[in-house]
Amino acid sequence: QVQLVQSGAEVKKPGASVKVSCKASGYTFTGYYIHWVRQAPGQGLEWVGWINPSSGGTYYEQNFQGRVTMTWDTSISTAYMELSSLRSDDTAVFYCARDHGASYYFFWGQGTLVTVSS
Protein backbone atom coordinates (compact mmCIF):
# COMPACT_ATOMS: atom_id res chain seq x y z
CA GLN A 1 0.00 0.00 0.00
CA VAL A 2 1.11 3.54 -0.69
CA GLN A 3 2.67 5.27 2.31
CA LEU A 4 4.36 8.62 2.81
CA VAL A 5 6.29 8.88 6.07
CA GLN A 6 7.66 12.25 7.10
CA SER A 7 10.47 13.20 9.43
CA GLY A 8 9.81 14.36 12.96
CA ALA A 9 9.00 17.71 14.46
CA GLU A 10 11.60 20.47 14.35
CA VAL A 11 12.26 23.57 16.43
CA LYS A 12 14.29 26.27 14.74
CA LYS A 13 15.39 29.81 15.49
CA PRO A 14 14.46 32.70 13.22
CA GLY A 15 16.81 32.93 10.28
CA ALA A 16 17.68 29.24 10.33
CA SER A 17 16.76 26.59 7.76
CA VAL A 18 14.79 23.37 8.08
CA LYS A 19 14.78 20.30 5.88
CA VAL A 20 11.81 17.96 6.02
CA SER A 21 11.87 14.51 4.46
CA CYS A 22 9.09 12.40 2.96
CA LYS A 23 9.83 8.70 2.41
CA ALA A 24 7.59 7.00 -0.10
CA SER A 25 6.77 3.32 -0.36
CA GLY A 26 4.28 1.06 -2.08
CA TYR A 27 4.58 2.54 -5.55
CA THR A 28 7.15 3.56 -8.16
CA PHE A 29 8.68 6.70 -6.67
CA THR A 30 9.57 8.26 -10.00
CA GLY A 31 6.06 7.81 -11.36
CA TYR A 32 4.31 10.61 -9.51
CA TYR A 33 5.02 14.17 -8.42
CA ILE A 34 5.42 14.94 -4.72
CA HIS A 35 3.76 18.15 -3.54
CA TRP A 36 4.20 20.07 -0.29
CA VAL A 37 1.42 21.86 1.58
CA ARG A 38 1.74 24.16 4.58
CA GLN A 39 -0.82 24.64 7.33
CA ALA A 40 -0.24 27.27 10.00
CA PRO A 41 -1.86 26.65 13.41
CA GLY A 42 -5.62 27.00 13.16
CA GLN A 43 -5.37 28.08 9.53
CA GLY A 44 -6.12 26.65 6.11
CA LEU A 45 -4.04 24.77 3.56
CA GLU A 46 -1.40 26.56 1.51
CA TRP A 47 0.28 24.93 -1.46
CA VAL A 48 4.08 25.25 -1.50
CA GLY A 49 5.06 23.51 -4.73
CA TRP A 50 6.03 20.22 -6.33
CA ILE A 51 8.97 18.12 -7.40
CA ASN A 52 9.03 15.61 -10.22
CA PRO A 53 11.16 12.71 -8.92
CA SER A 54 11.67 11.47 -12.46
CA SER A 55 13.26 14.60 -13.91
CA GLY A 56 14.08 16.67 -10.84
CA GLY A 57 11.91 19.44 -12.16
CA THR A 58 10.33 21.71 -9.58
CA TYR A 59 7.65 24.38 -9.33
CA TYR A 60 7.43 26.69 -6.34
CA GLU A 61 4.55 28.92 -5.34
CA GLN A 62 5.60 32.53 -5.74
CA ASN A 63 5.39 33.32 -2.02
CA PHE A 64 8.04 30.68 -1.32
CA GLN A 65 10.36 31.31 -4.25
CA GLY A 66 13.87 32.13 -3.12
CA ARG A 67 13.39 30.41 0.24
CA VAL A 68 12.28 26.87 -0.65
CA THR A 69 14.25 24.08 -2.30
CA MET A 70 12.80 20.70 -3.13
CA THR A 71 15.11 17.79 -3.77
CA TRP A 72 14.91 14.03 -3.97
CA ASP A 73 16.91 10.84 -3.63
CA THR A 74 15.59 8.08 -5.86
CA SER A 75 17.82 5.46 -4.21
CA ILE A 76 15.84 5.76 -0.98
CA SER A 77 12.52 6.96 -2.48
CA THR A 78 12.63 10.14 -0.45
CA ALA A 79 11.68 13.71 -1.24
CA TYR A 80 12.90 16.70 0.73
CA MET A 81 11.70 20.24 1.27
CA GLU A 82 14.12 22.78 2.67
CA LEU A 83 12.87 26.19 3.81
CA SER A 84 15.42 28.86 4.65
CA SER A 85 15.39 32.26 6.38
CA LEU A 86 12.73 30.99 8.73
CA ARG A 87 10.38 33.48 10.36
CA SER A 88 7.95 33.04 13.22
CA ASP A 89 5.06 32.98 10.75
CA ASP A 90 6.59 29.88 9.13
CA THR A 91 5.49 27.93 12.19
CA ALA A 92 3.24 25.32 10.66
CA VAL A 93 2.63 21.70 9.84
CA PHE A 94 4.14 20.78 6.49
CA TYR A 95 2.58 17.89 4.58
CA CYS A 96 3.90 16.01 1.62
CA ALA A 97 1.34 14.52 -0.74
CA ARG A 98 1.50 12.41 -3.88
CA ASP A 99 -0.43 13.48 -6.89
CA HIS A 100 -2.73 11.15 -8.77
CA GLY A 101 -1.71 11.93 -12.32
CA ALA A 102 -3.70 15.12 -11.91
CA SER A 103 -2.80 17.29 -8.94
CA TYR A 104 -5.26 16.23 -6.30
CA TYR A 105 -4.09 14.18 -3.35
CA PHE A 106 -5.31 10.81 -2.18
CA PHE A 107 -2.05 10.01 -0.36
CA TRP A 108 -0.65 12.30 2.32
CA GLY A 109 2.20 12.16 4.79
CA GLN A 110 1.40 12.46 8.47
CA GLY A 111 2.69 16.02 8.63
CA THR A 112 5.76 17.57 10.21
CA LEU A 113 5.41 20.40 12.71
CA VAL A 114 8.04 23.09 12.26
CA THR A 115 8.18 25.58 15.11
CA VAL A 116 10.14 28.79 14.64
CA SER A 117 10.90 30.48 17.92
CA SER A 118 13.73 32.40 19.48
Add this chain to the structure above:
Amino acid sequence: EIVMTQSPATLSVSPGERATLSCRASQSVSSNLAWYQQKPGQAPRLLIYGASTRATGIPARFSGSGSGTEFTLTISSLQSVDFAVYYCQHYTNWPLTFGGGTKVEIK
Protein backbone atom coordinates in the same frame (compact mmCIF):
# COMPACT_ATOMS: atom_id res chain seq x y z
CA GLU B 1 -3.60 32.98 -9.37
CA ILE B 2 -7.10 31.54 -9.06
CA VAL B 3 -8.75 32.50 -5.78
CA MET B 4 -11.05 29.90 -4.21
CA THR B 5 -13.74 31.24 -1.89
CA GLN B 6 -15.73 28.93 0.36
CA SER B 7 -18.98 29.70 2.13
CA PRO B 8 -20.13 29.69 4.77
CA ALA B 9 -17.08 29.78 7.03
CA THR B 10 -19.02 27.81 9.65
CA LEU B 11 -22.07 25.64 9.19
CA SER B 12 -24.04 24.44 12.19
CA VAL B 13 -26.00 21.29 11.42
CA SER B 14 -27.83 18.67 13.47
CA PRO B 15 -26.95 14.99 12.97
CA GLY B 16 -29.11 13.48 10.25
CA GLU B 17 -29.61 16.80 8.48
CA ARG B 18 -28.33 17.76 5.06
CA ALA B 19 -25.28 20.03 4.69
CA THR B 20 -24.53 22.09 1.61
CA LEU B 21 -21.09 23.68 1.24
CA SER B 22 -20.17 26.11 -1.53
CA CYS B 23 -16.92 26.87 -3.32
CA ARG B 24 -16.44 29.58 -5.91
CA ALA B 25 -13.45 30.07 -8.20
CA SER B 26 -12.34 33.51 -9.39
CA GLN B 27 -12.11 32.12 -12.93
CA SER B 28 -13.15 28.91 -14.58
CA VAL B 29 -11.41 25.74 -13.37
CA SER B 30 -13.58 23.51 -15.58
CA SER B 31 -14.12 20.35 -13.49
CA ASN B 32 -10.63 20.37 -11.97
CA LEU B 33 -11.93 20.67 -8.43
CA ALA B 34 -11.32 18.49 -5.38
CA TRP B 35 -12.87 18.42 -1.91
CA TYR B 36 -11.10 17.35 1.27
CA GLN B 37 -12.18 16.67 4.83
CA GLN B 38 -9.82 17.44 7.69
CA LYS B 39 -10.17 16.56 11.36
CA PRO B 40 -7.95 18.00 14.11
CA GLY B 41 -4.45 16.56 14.13
CA GLN B 42 -4.98 14.65 10.89
CA ALA B 43 -3.92 15.11 7.30
CA PRO B 44 -6.67 16.06 4.86
CA ARG B 45 -8.69 13.21 3.35
CA LEU B 46 -9.69 13.32 -0.31
CA LEU B 47 -13.46 13.11 -0.74
CA ILE B 48 -14.20 14.23 -4.31
CA TYR B 49 -12.16 14.88 -7.44
CA GLY B 50 -13.19 15.94 -10.91
CA ALA B 51 -15.86 18.02 -9.13
CA SER B 52 -18.18 15.03 -8.74
CA THR B 53 -16.28 11.74 -8.54
CA ARG B 54 -16.10 10.17 -5.10
CA ALA B 55 -12.66 8.96 -4.08
CA THR B 56 -12.16 5.33 -3.15
CA GLY B 57 -13.84 4.43 0.11
CA ILE B 58 -15.91 7.61 0.43
CA PRO B 59 -19.53 6.98 1.47
CA ALA B 60 -22.33 7.75 -0.93
CA ARG B 61 -23.74 10.44 1.38
CA PHE B 62 -20.99 12.72 0.04
CA SER B 63 -21.66 14.19 -3.39
CA GLY B 64 -20.09 16.96 -5.43
CA SER B 65 -21.49 19.04 -8.24
CA GLY B 66 -20.72 22.05 -10.38
CA SER B 67 -18.30 23.15 -13.05
CA GLY B 68 -16.62 26.33 -14.18
CA THR B 69 -16.69 28.65 -11.17
CA GLU B 70 -19.45 27.34 -8.89
CA PHE B 71 -19.21 24.10 -6.94
CA THR B 72 -21.14 22.38 -4.17
CA LEU B 73 -20.35 19.61 -1.72
CA THR B 74 -23.43 18.00 -0.24
CA ILE B 75 -23.52 15.67 2.72
CA SER B 76 -26.96 14.12 2.56
CA SER B 77 -27.38 13.02 6.17
CA LEU B 78 -24.70 14.16 8.56
CA GLN B 79 -23.20 11.60 10.86
CA SER B 80 -21.09 12.34 13.92
CA VAL B 81 -17.90 11.43 12.06
CA ASP B 82 -18.61 14.11 9.45
CA PHE B 83 -18.10 17.08 11.75
CA ALA B 84 -14.84 18.50 10.46
CA VAL B 85 -13.38 21.22 8.25
CA TYR B 86 -13.87 20.90 4.49
CA TYR B 87 -11.62 22.43 1.85
CA CYS B 88 -11.97 22.79 -1.89
CA GLN B 89 -8.92 22.91 -4.17
CA HIS B 90 -8.55 23.59 -7.87
CA TYR B 91 -5.94 21.85 -9.95
CA THR B 92 -6.44 23.42 -13.33
CA ASN B 93 -3.10 25.24 -13.44
CA TRP B 94 -0.25 26.49 -11.25
CA PRO B 95 -0.32 27.65 -8.58
CA LEU B 96 -2.79 25.26 -7.03
CA THR B 97 -4.94 26.99 -4.46
CA PHE B 98 -7.27 25.93 -1.69
CA GLY B 99 -10.36 27.60 -0.35
CA GLY B 100 -10.31 28.94 3.19
CA GLY B 101 -12.41 26.05 4.50
CA THR B 102 -15.87 25.48 5.92
CA LYS B 103 -16.15 24.17 9.45
CA VAL B 104 -19.15 21.88 9.90
CA GLU B 105 -20.09 21.85 13.55
CA ILE B 106 -22.76 20.21 15.62
CA LYS B 107 -25.86 22.34 16.11
